Each structure stands twice: as structure tokens, then as C-alpha cells.
Amino acid sequence: MSGTHKPMERFDHNAREALADGRLRSALRKATGQFGERRRAAIEDFGAEEWQALRERGRALKDEALASLDVLLERFASRATAAGTRVHWARDAREACEVVAGIATAAGAKAVVKAKSMTTEELRLDEHLTQRGFESVETDLGEWIVQLAGEVPSHIIVPAIHRSKESIAELFHEHLGTDPGADVIALTAAARQALRTRFLAADLGISGVNFAVAETGSILILENEGNARLTTTLPRVHVAVMGIEKVIARLADLPVFLRLLPRAGTGQRLTSYQSLLTGPGGRGGGEGPRELHVVILDNGRSRMLSRAVTRQALACIRCGACLNVCPVYQNVGGHAYGSVYPGPIGAVITPQLAGLGRGAALPFASTLCGACRDVCPVAIDIPALLLDLRAEVVAQPKPARRLERLAFALWSFVVRGRRRFEFATAFARFAQRFLITGDRIRSGPMALGVWTKGRDLRPLAKDSFRALWERGLKDEGTPR
Amino acid sequence: MSDAARRTVLGAIRHHLREARSAGDELPAVREAGRGPPPRIGEREDLVREFATRLGAVGGVAWRVAGIDGAADCVASIAAELGATRIALSDAPLVRALRGRLPASATLVEVADRDAIASCELGITSAQAAIAETGTLVLDAGMERHRLASLLPRVHVALVPVELLVADLDAAFAAYATREVPAAITLVTGPSRTADIELTLVVGVHGPQALHVVLIDGA
Numbered sequence: 001m002s003g004t005h006k007p008m009e010r011f012d013h014n015a016r017e018a019l020a021d022g023r024l025r026s027a028l029r030k031a032t033g034q035f036g037e038r039r040r041a042a043i044e045d046f047g048a049e050e051w052q053a054l055r056e057r058g059r060a061l062k063d064e065a066l067a068s069l070d071v072l073l074e075r076f077a078s079r080a081t082a083a084g085t086r087v088h089w090a091r092d093a094r095e096a097c098e099v100v101a102g103i104a105t106a107a108g109a110k111a112v113v114k115a116k117s118m119t120t121e122e123l124r125l126d127e128h129l130t131q132r133g134f135e136s137v138e139t140d141l142g143e144w145i146v147q148l149a150g151e152v153p154s155h156i157i158v159p160a161i162h163r164s165k166e167s168i169a170e171l172f173h174e175h176l177g178t179d180p181g182a183d184v185i186a187l188t189a190a191a192r193q194a195l196r197t198r199f200l201a202a203d204l205g206i207s208g209v210n211f212a213v214a215e216t217g218s219i220l221i222l223e224n225e226g227n228a229r230l231t232t233t234l235p236r237v238h239v240a241v242m243g244i245e246k247v248i249a250r251l252a253d254l255p256v257f258l259r260l261l262p263r264a265g266t267g268q269r270l271t272s273y274q275s276l277l278t279g280p281g282g283r284g285g286g287e288g289p290r291e292l293h294v295v296i297l298d299n300g301r302s303r304m305l306s307r308a309v310t311r312q313a314l315a316c317i318r319c320g321a322c323l324n325v326c327p328v329y330q331n332v333g334g335h336a337y338g339s340v341y342p343g344p345i346g347a348v349i350t351p352q353l354a355g356l357g358r359g360a361a362l363p364f365a366s367t368l369c370g371a372c373r374d375v376c377p378v379a380i381d382i383p384a385l386l387l388d389l390r391a392e393v394v395a396q397p398k399p400a401r402r403l404e405r406l407a408f409a410l411w412s413f414v415v416r417g418r419r420r421f422e423f424a425t426a427f428a429r430f431a432q433r434f435l436i437t438g439d440r441i442r443s444g445p446m447a448l449g450v451w452t453k454g455r456d457l458r459p460l461a462k463d464s465f466r467a468l469w470e471r472g473l474k475d476e477g478t479p480r
Numbered sequence: 481m482s483d484a485a486r487r488t489v490l491g492a493i494r495h496h497l498r499e500a501r502s503a504g505d506e507l508p509a510v511r512e513a514g515r516g517p518p519p520r521i522g523e524r525e526d527l528v529r530e531f532a533t534r535l536g537a538v539g540g541v542a543w544r545v546a547g548i549d550g551a552a553d554c555v556a557s558i559a560a561e562l563g564a565t566r567i568a569l570s571d572a573p574l575v576r577a578l579r580g581r582l583p584a585s586a587t588l589v590e591v592a593d594r595d596a597i598a599s600c601e602l603g604i605t606s607a608q609a610a611i612a613e614t615g616t617l618v619l620d621a622g623m624e625r626h627r628l629a630s631l632l633p634r635v636h637v638a639l640v641p642v643e644l645l646v647a648d649l650d651a652a653f654a655a656y657a658t659r660e661v662p663a664a665i666t667l668v669t670g671p672s673r674t675a676d677i678e679l680t681l682v683v684g685v686h687g688p689q690a691l692h693v694v695l696i697d698g699a
Contacts, residue, residue, distance in 0.1 A: 027678075030679065031679060034679055060508070063507075063508055064508045064509070064510045064511065065510070066507075067497070067507035067508050067509070067510075068507075068509070068510050069493050069497065070490050070493045070494050070497070071510075072510070073489075073490065073493070074490065077486075083663075088485075089485040089486040089488075089489050090485055090489075091485050091488050091489060095485060139686070140676070141674045141676040141677070141685060142674075142676035142677075145676070145677075158675065158676055158679065159676070160676060160677070161679075164678065165677050165678045165680075168677055184677045184678065184680045184682060185682055187677060188674060188677065188682040188684075188685055191685070192684075192685055192686060195686065196598070196686075199686075200594070200595065200598060216656075216661045218661060224672065224673050224674060224685075225672050225673070225674050225685040225686045225687065226631060226672035226685060226686035226687025226688075227685070227686040229627075229631050229666065229686075229687060230631065230686055230687075233627050233628065233631065233664075234594065244489065244493065249510050251653050251656055251657075251661070252650070252653055252654065252657070254649075254653055255648070255649035255650045255653060258649055259649070268538075269534070269538075269613075269614050269669075270614040270616060270667070270669045271669070272538070272668070272669050272670055272671070272672055272673055272687070273666065273667065273668060273669070273672070273687065274666070274667040275664060275665075275666050276661075276664065276665040276666075276667075277663065277664055278661045278662065278663055278664075279663050280663065281621055281627070281662075281663035281664050285592075286621065286625070286663060287592060287621065287625055287627040287628055287664075288621070288627060288663055288664055296489065298488075298489045298492060298493075302489065302492035302493045302495075302496050303492070303496055304496075305493060305496035305497050305499075305500060306496040306497075306499040306500050306503075307499075307500065307503065307505075308500065308505050311500065311505075
């Protein structure tokens with residue numbers, strides 16, 4: 001099954017499984033290709049130079065906020081409290097789940113509706129609430145499909161991209177009794193109807209936060225479907241969960257991010273809806289919830305502040321652009337990463353949040369081509385981060401890496417002496433004759449055989465540059 | 481529990497920022513007055529044109545009418561074409577002025593009861609600003625009760641005096657430099673949409689399937 005949780009330790013294995021799934025790969029190609037194309041068109045329309053300036057401004061605003069994160073979070077908390085919001089803090093996932101479950105219990109809530117939020121997926125909040133006896137329903141169409149099927153999202157913007165419309169029609173037929181041959185429009189209408197009932201019956205709404213404004217104590221949520229508006233308006237209690245890195249200084253900074261995020265994510269000028277919420281709206285006869293709670297979560301983020309290279313990952317605004325351009329992600333999809341944060345940014349965030357022990361394989365799930373850095377709307381240097389994490393992984397003593405270490409030690413010994421180098425390449429030129437098929441080395445003994453299983457190796461040239469030089473190249477090439 | 485967590489989280493942030501500083505990182509200060517380019521100011525007719533183009537590009541419909549009479553005719557014809565039997569009205573004076581000018585067969589829902597609003601096919605509100613840059617409505621819940629009327633019915637009609645058009649997002653947010661930020665500001669750009677099934681765009685999921693913006697001269 002392509003849609004279930006995979007252990008992140010086994011990225012290699014998961015990737016192979018995903019590569020064998022032809023339907024998944026073509027769905028991924030279509031999605032990543034389409035989003036990439038839309039992003040390019042949106043930026044061209046905006047103006048390449050203007051876009052560059054906007055990225056730099058967005059990044060500078062994030063850097064400023066991260067450098068004063070303690071001050072801004074305290075300011076946010078005090079302004080939010082003054083507006084009637086209840087602010088909670090959580091050191092880790094377990095504590096955050098406890099806080100949310102506590103709020104739900106105190107409110108006497110039974111039915112919970114959720115708007116799409118990666119942070120709550122990081123917490124596995126759904127599982128926790130279900131275990132505690134709450135009935136929690138995802139309301140974003142893609143997330144709901146994935147939840148009905150008992151799966152996990154495969155793409156951060158299109159969570160059910162791994163499923164065909166036929167398989168979704170079947171799923172809806174089973175759960176809602178709709179026509180098994182229903183088309184996309186009919187399926188969407190059925191979802192609206194089924195979920196509208198849930199919205200009207202819910203006592204508690206849970207959402208994430210895209211930006212938190214310190215100046216006003218407000219939270220901002222972006223979306224297209226309207227489910228986040230319903231989640232934050234209809235139930236009498238609303239809980240929003242945010243990572244510490246979501247805070248920005250001023251309300252006037254928002255337009256910068258409102259121009260960056262939709263263009264980078266879906267190629268839209270603006271998503272259909274933004275909700276800027278400052279305190280509960282339902283007091284004194286107004287519309288909206290009677291209680292608004294904001295949970296501020298650390299869960300491994302604060303330690304990323306200590307070094308410039310890791311700190312920049314906290315500037316991420318979760319647009320998904322780096323996933324769509326990544327040649328690895330385009331082929332293996334989100335499930336192989338075994339984390340709610342897949343793709344290039346996931347490969348740098350996951351090991352830092354989950355610890356290098358569990359996420360150690362992920363920094364290697366990249367070709368270092370740099371496409372992610374080029375498209376990032378806040379100019380995060382993801383390849384530099386990947387290299388930094390690789391160095392950290394390699395520095396850990398691990399028996400599995402002994403052969404690799406030995407090979408690199410030998411390599412470094414050989415290339416540091418001219419004689420040794422010449423002897424080694426002469427030997428390799430001799431030995432490779434037995435391995436070349438066509439113009440490539442396609443198989444070999446031992447470690448070379450493992451390496452060539454998935455790749456072809458270009459053989460060494462017949463003569464070295466030095467040999468060509470000695471044989472007359474130096475006379476030809478020198479200008480007089 | 482929460483206070484211990486608060487102290488630990490803030491303490492960890494301070495600790496790691498101190499580490500960064502002692503390693504020689506230059507951490508930028510928050511510039512209290514550092515702002516981007518000033519909000520754009522445009523000619524009204526240009527703004528109207530830009531707004532209508534942007535709204536049209538995302539599947540919304542812009543109308544331009546003269547005075548409250550023009551607005552009433554426009555809304556009445558939208559309601560009639562829809563065959564609306566129940567219409568939710570927000571509490572804005574501009575919207576309440578439509579009473580008696582809508583199809584007599586339709587029941588008007590003026591209370592804030594959510595189940596009553598949920599059963600309406602059409603919701604009519606005004607807006608506190610409209611943004612030309614993106615074709616966006618600004619719904620300020622401190623000025624009008626329109627959170628549900630703009631969200632639950634299948635069709636949303638918004639009445640907007642043309643004077644409320646602003647050029648860009650910066651101008652819309654700059655208005656709150658001198659005004660209190662209400663419990664909810666909702667920005668609305670076109671009808672609700674999804675592409676979650678095989679990337680096929682479907683207009684009208686959880687929010688309205690259609691959005692009409694009636695721009696009024698001399699309201």
C-alpha cells in the first residue's frame with residue numbers, strides 16, 4: 001500500500017518501493033510538473049527582478065524575527081492575551097497533545113473538526129485525540145480522503161495525490177453511499193454535504209497558523225476551500241497550534257508573505273481566503289468562537305537557532321515549492337520520507353526535529369542539484385544544510401559506515417601522492433577493461449557491484465591528461 | 481504546567497540565540513520603522529478595472545451600478561436567476577436598505593442564527609474595502625456581522641461603494657495602523673476552490689460556489 005506510514009530510518013527501502021509504483025510516479029510527475037509550471041508563470045508575471053527583491057525582503061523579515069524570537073513571542077502572547085486569546089506553551093509533541101486534549105475536555109467537547117495543519121500532523125494530534133475518545137475529522141478535501149482511507153498525506157498541497165479519482169469514488173461509495181462511478185464534481189459536492197453536517201455539529205475546531213503577528217497578537221490562516229473559515233468560525237472553541245518560528249514582527253509585514261507564499265506554493269496571486277484572527281469573535285453576541293486558544297510549540301525548533309546554517313530552516317513558510325522541483329521527490333513522493341515534512345526541506349527539518357538517530361538517512365536523499373534553493377521564496381540554502389547534516393551524520397561513529405570510511409581514507413591517501421595516484425589510475429585503467437560493456441561500466445565486484453546496481457559508471461579515459469600533455473598537447477595549446 | 485513550559489521554551493530560545501551570538505553570528509535587530517515601499521495609490525477608474533480583471537481571473541463576477549437603486553436591481557436579478565427562496569442579510573445599513581426590493585417570494589434571514597443562515601442559497605453582505613491588486617474583499621468583523629452570511633450560502637453577493645477600493649495589500653493593512661484590529665478580518669478572493677482530486681479544479685467546496693461583487697457609484 002502506497003499511502004501508509006513508513007519508517008523514516010528506511011528511506012532507501014521506501015524509495016525503491018515507491019519507484020516500483022508506476023501509477024504513483026505518473027501522478028507525482030503530473031502534480032509536481034503542474035505546480036512548477038504555475039509557479040514559474042506566476043513569477044514571470046510578477047517580474048523576475050521584483051520577485052528577487054521580494055524574496056530577499058521576506059527572508060530579511062524572517063531573519064529579524066528569528067533573531068528576536070523570545071521578545072516577539074512574549075509580545076505576541078501578551079497582545080493576544082489582551083485580546084482575549086488564551087496562550088499555551090508546549091515543549092514537545094506530547095505536551096502539546098495534552099494541552100489540546102485538556103482544552104477539549106474542559107470545554108466538554110465531543111466532536112472535533114480540523115483544518116489542514118502540518119504542525120498538528122507533526123504532533124500526531126489526531127491519533128492522540130482519537131485515543132482520548134474525541135471524534136476528530138479532517139475537513140480539507142484531500143486530508144479527509146486520506147483520513148477515510150486510513151492513510152497519510154503524500155504531498156503537502158495535494159495530500160491525496162497518490163489516489164486516482166476512481167479509487168476515491170470507490171472510497172466514497174463505501175463510506176457515503178455515493179455512486180461508485182461519480183465524477184470529480186459529484187465527489188466534491190458529496191464531501192461538502194457530508195462535512196457541512198460535521199461542521200455544524202462540532203464543538204471544537206483545530207487549525208494551524210501560517211503567520212502570527214507580534215504587534216497585534218493576531219494569527220493568519222491561508223486556504224482555498226473555506227474549511228479553515230468554517231473551522232475557525234462555527235465551533236464554540238477554536239484551538240490554533242503554531243511552531244515558535246511562525247511569529248513575525250508587524251501587521252505591515254504580512255503583504256510581503258501574502259505575495260510570496262501563494263505564488264511559490266500553487267502559482268496563485270492570492271489564495272481564496274485569509275483569516276486574520278485576533279481574540280475570540282463570539283463574545284458579546286458576535287460571530288465566531290467563544291474561546292480562542294493558541295498553543296505555541298517548540299518540539300526541537302529552538303535548538304536550530306544556535307547556528308546560522310540550521311537557523312535558516314526556521315524561515316521556511318511551508319509553500320512546498322522545493323518538493324515540486326526536487327528530482328528525488330518527483331520520483332518517490334512524500335511517503336518514502338516517513339515524515340510529515342517530505343522533500344528537500346523535510347530532509348533538513350525532520351532530522352533536526354526527530355533527531356539524527358532516526359532521520360539520518362534523509363540528508364542523503366538528495367542529488368544536491370540546488371533547484372530547491374533556487375525556488376525557495378525565502379532563499380533558504382537547502383543544499384548547504386544538507387551537507388552540514390551529512391557531515392554531522394558521518395561524524396557519528398557507526399559500524400555500518402566502516403567500509404565507507406575505509407574507502408574514503410584510502411582515497412584520500414592515494415590522491416595526496418603523485419606516484420600513488422599514477423599507480424592507482426594505471427591499475428584502474430587496466431582493470432576496467434574487464435568491466436566495460438558498451439561505453440559504460442555497468443557491473444563490478446563487491447562494493448562496485450552494489451553501486452552500479454542503480455547507476456552506470458563512466459570509465460576512465462584511455463590516456464590521462466598528463467600523458468596527453470607530455471605527448472605534445474603542451475606545444476599545441478600554448479599561445480605565443 | 482503551562483508556565484513551566486513557557487519558561488523552558490523561552491529559556492531555550494534565549495540560550496540558543498546566545499550561543500549563536502557567541503559563535504560570532506550577527507543577528508539583525510527588528511527595525512521598528514523599517515517598512516517596505518509605501519502603498520500604491522491609483523486613479524479610481526484604473527482601480528475598478530484592475531479589481532474587475534483580477535476578480536474575473538479567479539472566477540468571481542464584478543458588477544458596476546449607480547446608487548442604491550442600481551444595486552437593488554442588480555441583486556434582485558441575481559436572486560431571481562438563482563431562484564433563491566431564502567436569502568441571508570448581514571446587518572450593514574447598505575444591505576438592510578435592500579429590504580423590500582428583493583423578490584417577494586424569498587424569505588429574508590436577518591438573524592445571526594447559524595442554522596438559519598446555513599439554509600440560505602444566497603448571502604448578501606457589504607465589505608469594508610476592496611483590493612485592486614488581487615481582486616480581494618476585506619471583511620472586517622468589527623464593522624459588520626458578515627462572517628457567516630459570506631461563508632455558508634452557495635452564493636455570496638458583496639456590495640462595495642467604489643470609494644472603498646484601495647490599490648494593494650499594503651494599503652489594506654495600513655488602514656489598521658490607526659484603527660483597532662477586530663476579532664476577525666477575512667480576505668476573500670473569488671469563490672472557494674479545490675484541486676485535491678487528480679488536480680482537477682472544482683469551484684465551490686466548503687465556501688461559496690459563486691461570488692458577485694457589486695461596485696456602487698454614489699452609494
